[in-house]
Amino acid sequence: MTSLRLKPATRTQLQRAAKLHRREQRTRHGQFLVEGPQSVREVLAFAPEVVRDLYVSEGAFESYPEIRELAAGTGVWTHSIDDDELRDLSGDAQGFVVVADVPVQKGAAELLAEAPLAIAAVGASDPGNVGSIVRSADAAGASAVLLTKGCAEVTAPKVVRSTVGSLFHVPAATNLNLE
Template sequence: MLENPRSPRVRAVAKLSKRTARQETGLYLLEGPQAAREVLTYRPDTLAELYATPSAWEKHQDIREIAEESGVDVIFASEPVLDAMADTVTPQGIIAVARQAPTSVRDVFADAPRLIVICEEVRDPGNLGTIIRAADAVGADAVVLTGRTVDPYNPKVVRATTGSLFHLPVAVGADLAGAIDRARGAGLRVIAADVGGDDFLAHRDTLAEPTAWVFGNEARGLDEEALALVDMSLRLPIYGRAESLNLATAASVCLYESAFAQRADR
């Protein structure tokens, strides 16, 4: 049982909250029973280490059973050790370390996708995690992140996805122009969500077509160069007095509208 919060092993896990450590090792941090449950269920092949306090391990019988079925051994640790490893204040007694497993951009567009999300310079971890979660909820085929977007293996992003990171392909480090070219080559209409775009309601019929949505930076949106690459730009109507919609909220609405239209068309 690990009991020393200052041991090299504990420090190595704690460093994964930093991007440089994640880049050097190819590993990332998962905190809490929900994250452990999801990675064990959907991507046990990526799991490198699993830590738990004895009381947390006893409490979560379902996680114990999944770990046993997957042949994953737990490493018991004291609460001070879990606290030292964690990025959060309350790690809930379970922490895992997993290997990053992004999908290639080429593979994302290889199998005739119908709904793709492309994120360009999305910087807020909570927003990106929520967008990945929404993409999962609507049944999107994949999420593509350009090189200017926050690292999807950032602990805050991972927590915000609530497990959706393991449910659909996520490509990282893409070039926006290249991703759009691949989307168009795969037969997708490329639509940007932009406050200066056309009225969303005037183009709802087009959403039944295979679509790649492009979402930009929280503060600046997409620049003119990026907007020139897409097929059309659409804005969501504001009926009340709100100045604007949060990026993740707007993205969720756009993706659900596409999902509704595509399923109705089928």
């Protein structure tokens, strides 16, 4: 069994991570939050290269030992934090929050050249709907999601939560012109 790379979380780290709920901070730092056990499990399994830090509440690994194994196997920095600190970081975390780097986005032409099936959304501004579109595209076996200008930001916390990890299976091209 591989051991976890444990490191105490600093107050600065927690404050900076909490600021990633705001779009300007996500853009500035090129990072976003992944919240909840299912999404964290998926990012660790399918996109561990984007994971910067994993924050875990006390006892969370007892409920989800497979996430502990994934964290240990991928060698991500893991920070055990108390329930109050986790609540300050995210009200929807259910014990787990990852700070991830925004992956390099492929262009629409490149995605379409590689995709036998792609799903496009025009003006889907509701974050929950964009997450559902990504999740449905994944379930349908699509190889790409195309989002026009006016769609909710794919790294917004509500979008990421509503994809329930599908965001790490299906690449998305965003901010596209409809033409």
